[in-house]
Every structure is written in C-alpha cells, then in structure tokens.
Amino acid sequence: MRYSRPARFVLFALIWIVFIVLLLQNRLTFFSTKQRLNFLDVYRPTEPSPLATFAKSPQSSHKKPTQSASPIHSTLSHEQGPIKIANPERAQHVKPEEQLERVNATFVTLARNSDIGDLAGTIKQIEDRFNSRYKYDWVFLNDKEFDSNFKRIATRLVSGRARFGKIPSSQWSFPSHVDVEKAANVRAEMKEQKIIYGDSISYRHMCRYQSGFFFQHPLMMEYEYYWRVEPSAEFYCDIPFDPFRIMVEEKKKYGFVISLLEYETTVPTLWNTTKTFFKQHPEHLAKDNSMDFISDDGGYSYNLCHFWSNFEIASLEWLRSPAYTAYFEALDQAGGFFYERWGDAPIHSLAAALMLRRDEIHFFNEIGYYHAPFTHCPTGKMKDELRCYCESKENFDWKGYSCTSKWFDFMGREKPDGYEDE
Numbered sequence: 001m002r003y004s005r006p007a008r009f010v011l012f013a014l015i016w017i018v019f020i021v022l023l024l025q026n027r028l029t030f031f032s033t034k035q036r037l038n039f040l041d042v043y044r045p046t047e048p049s050p051l052a053t054f055a056k057s058p059q060s061s062h063k064k065p066t067q068s069a070s071p072i073h074s075t076l077s078h079e080q081g082p083i084k085i086a087n088p089e090r091a092q093h094v095k096p097e098e099q100l101e102r103v104n105a106t107f108v109t110l111a112r113n114s115d116i117g118d119l120a121g122t123i124k125q126i127e128d129r130f131n132s133r134y135k136y137d138w139v140f141l142n143d144k145e146f147d148s149n150f151k152r153i154a155t156r157l158v159s160g161r162a163r164f165g166k167i168p169s170s171q172w173s174f175p176s177h178v179d180v181e182k183a184a185n186v187r188a189e190m191k192e193q194k195i196i197y198g199d200s201i202s203y204r205h206m207c208r209y210q211s212g213f214f215f216q217h218p219l220m221m222e223y224e225y226y227w228r229v230e231p232s233a234e235f236y237c238d239i240p241f242d243p244f245r246i247m248v249e250e251k252k253k254y255g256f257v258i259s260l261l262e263y264e265t266t267v268p269t270l271w272n273t274t275k276t277f278f279k280q281h282p283e284h285l286a287k288d289n290s291m292d293f294i295s296d297d298g299g300y301s302y303n304l305c306h307f308w309s310n311f312e313i314a315s316l317e318w319l320r321s322p323a324y325t326a327y328f329e330a331l332d333q334a335g336g337f338f339y340e341r342w343g344d345a346p347i348h349s350l351a352a353a354l355m356l357r358r359d360e361i362h363f364f365n366e367i368g369y370y371h372a373p374f375t376h377c378p379t380g381k382m383k384d385e386l387r388c389y390c391e392s393k394e395n396f397d398w399k400g401y402s403c404t405s406k407w408f409d410f411m412g413r414e415k416p417d418g419y420e421d422e
C-alpha cells in the first residue's frame with residue numbers, strides 16, 4: 001500500500017506523539033529506570049513509607065486535625081520515607097508510623113520578637129526532619145509580650161501546639177542582693193577587655209534565666225523533657241527516631257551534641273563557688289559522676305569543658321529537683337551572673353557532670369547540628385544514611401577546642417569509625 005506524501009508525514013508525526021506520551025507516562029521500561037531506582041533505593045526507598053500516615057497520639061488534645069490533613073504535611077511525611085540506620089542502638093527507636101507515640105516533652109525557645117526571621121528556618125528544618133511526624137509542642141518564652149507577627153509565623157510552622165509565655169520581670173532583673181554599681185563596673189571592665197557579651201545586661205539576664213528559671217515557667221511545668229532550640233541553628237540530618245524516647249527508655253537526663261572549652265574570663269570563680277556548694281551538700285554529688293571530664297586534677301580546678309547548651313535535650317524534672325534548685329540558688333547568691341558573666345552552659349554542665357551518673361548523660365551523634373561557629377556532623381556511615389548535608393571536614397568534635405574527644409576517652413568509648421580523617 002502506498003501513501004501520499006502528506007499522509008506519510010501525518011503518520012510519522014502520530015507515531016512520534018504516541019512515543020512521547022508513553023515516555024512521559026514512564027511506560028517505556030527499556031530506558032534506564034533500573035539505574036534510577038537504584039539511586040532512589042539508597043536515598044529514598046520506593047516502598048510505601050511506614051511514616052506516611054500520622055500516629056495516634058496519647059495526648060490527643062494536642063492534635064490539630066486541620067493541620068495533619070494539610071497537603072504540606074502529607075507530602076513531607078511521604079517524601080522522607082523510612083530510613084535504614086546502621087547503628088543498631090538507634091534502629092530500635094525507629095518506629096513504624098502507627099507506633100509513633102509522644103513522650104511528655106516539648107521544644108523550648110527563648111526569643112525576642114526580632115528573632116522570628118532567624119528562628120523560622122530553624123523551626124522549619126526541625127519540622128521537616130523530625131517533628132512533622134510527632135507533633136511535639138513548642139514553647140516560646142520572651143521577657144516581652146510576643147507580637148502578632150511572631151505568633152503567626154511560629155504557629156504556622158510548628159506542627160504541635162505553639163505556646164507563648166511571658167517571663168515574669170522578677171526573673172529578668174537584678175536580684176535585690178546584687179550591687180548594681182559593682183555590676184556596672186564589671187561590665188565596663190569587660191568591655192575594655194573585649195570579652196564577648198561582657199558589657200551586656202540582657203545577656204546576663206538571659207544566662208540567669210536559662211540557668212535557673214525557664215523550667216519553672218507555668219507552660220513548662222506541664223512537661224518532663226525539653227529540647228532547646230535557638231534562632232539560626234541548623235539541623236543537617238534526618239532524625240528518624242524520637243530523641244525524647246531515647247531519654248526515657250535509656251534513662252538519660254541530659255543530652256548534648258557539641259562540647260567545648262569555656263572562656264576562662266567569664267567564669268573565674270564559678271569552680272570555687274561550685275566546690276563550696278558540694279562541700280556543704282555532699283549528698284548532691286552523684287556516685288558515678290563525671291568529675292574527670294570537667295577536671296584534669298581530680299577536682300582541684302575546672303578544665304573549662306562544658307556541653308554547649310544552645311542544643312540540649314534534657315529532663316525538666318532533674319532541673320526542678322531539690323539538688324539542682326539548691327545549686328542554682330547558691331550560684332545566684334554568689335552573684336556571678338552579674339559580677340562575672342557566668343553562662344548557663346557551664347552551669348548546666350557542671351551540674352550534669354556532678355549530680356548525674358555518667359551514664360545519664362548522652363551524646364547524640366546522629367543529630368547533625370550547627371550553631372555559629374561550630375558544626376556537629378555525624379561521624380561515620382550515618383551521614384549518608386541520615387541524608388545529612390554537612391561536611392565531615394567541618395565537624396568540630398575531634399578538633400582541639402572541642403571536649404568531645406575527652407568525653408569519649410572518659411566514657412571508655414571507642415570513637416566512631418572515620419574520626420581520624422576529619
């Protein structure tokens with residue numbers, strides 16, 4: 001059969017159109033699908049995700065049904081998929097979606113209204129990497145009233161309840177026993193010496209609040225564990241397990257990702273004040289404590305190692321205990337928040353090191369994290385498995401100014417494979 005020239009052209013065009021349509025529908029399997037699936041197998045498994053639907057929660061009053069139905073959330077949960085974890089300790093904590101249950105815990109962020117821009121991206125990362133599956137609450141605290149812009153953005157981003165609290169002015173001001181003139185002289189001197197935040201009053205209120213009060217705020221009283229988050233922090237990796245559950249099931253009281261040396265000029269008398277306290281209250285010193293992590297001479301002096309408190313996952317009940325309360329009161333009476341510039345990080349750390357058993361302190365290697373200027377990038381295979389985007393060479397853990405190497409040695413733990421190359 002012979003066709004005319006125009007008919008041949010139409011037939012040829014039709015064949016091409018059918019071919020292109022089939023290609024778009026992905027029917028033509030002889031193209032390199034196999035290769036593509038292999039790639040997806042590594043980074044995004046093709047089987048339906050057990051995390052795809054949201055869990056029944058024991059705290060059903062926390063649920064926001066309208067939110068869980070939102071296309072944003074369902075897309076995220078599908079896309080993240082189940083993640084295989086080589087580390088068997090963590091694998092047991094990766095639960096199928098129907099078994100996701102919250103523990104009694106909350107995120108907490110102290111922030112100014114002006115911090116919302118820097119905070120929004122951080123919240124979004126935590127939600128995408130973890131909380132959109134669990135919907136933990138998020139408590140925001142401020143020494144001023146939060147404005148409507150802050151509340152609107154935070155509420156939009158948090159998958160659990162976003163809750164906003166104001167700090168009582170009595171907890172964000174000079175206590176009556178502090179000599180404000182002496183404190184002003186100290187600030188002037190520290191300014192001369194160019195000590196970071198040395199001349200700031202608000203920074204001192206902040207450190208004192210984080211040391212002694214945030215866990216007593218009425219909103220925080222409802223919870224047993226907290227995860228502290230600061231504006232501009234970054235979370236580099238998937239978190240396919242529930243860190244709060246690890247705290248509960250492994251009986252941990254304090255969790256960290258970065259440890260480092262404190263500026264000596266900010267805490268000259270903190271160690272002596274701490275020693276005096278424990279001499280008066282030996283009953284608060286834990287038996288199997290971490291003295292050798294914070295002191296290189298059996299407790300005579302402080303080696304300045306501390307856990308970096310801008311990231312913390314810890315027990316509120318521990319901070320509300322008579323032991324910690326008494327310790328904070330002794331420090332507050334000594335006035336070092338204002339006569340020096342004591343940070344909440346060394347204070348939480350000294351308390352954790354001395355009042356907790358060493359096995360109650362936990363290093364979260366799996367949680368990739370950045371707070372300027374330091375990075376914790378998981379060492380070892382985990383980095384790929386958890387889809388981290390940090391660079392191993394940026395990992396601070398094994399560098400000279402970090403104390404994490406010391407922590408591993410102190411705990412008698414082997415450092416993760418590959419640490420020498422970082």
Ligand SMILES: Nc1nc2c(ncn2[C@@H]2O[C@H](COP(=O)(O)OP(=O)(O)O)[C@@H](O)[C@H]2O)c(=O)[nH]1
Pocket residue numbers: 109110111112113115141142143144202203206229230231310
């Ligand atoms: N409401 C309030 N929050 C503050 C104030 N100063 C610091 N913060 C918060 O306290 C935390 C620590 O402060 P930041 O400036 O990040 O200190 P750095 O991490 O030590 O450099 C962050 O969550 C801040 O948003 C303040 O004056 N008011």
Ligand SMILES: [Mg+2]
Pocket residue numbers: 230231310371
């Ligand atoms: Mg910060």
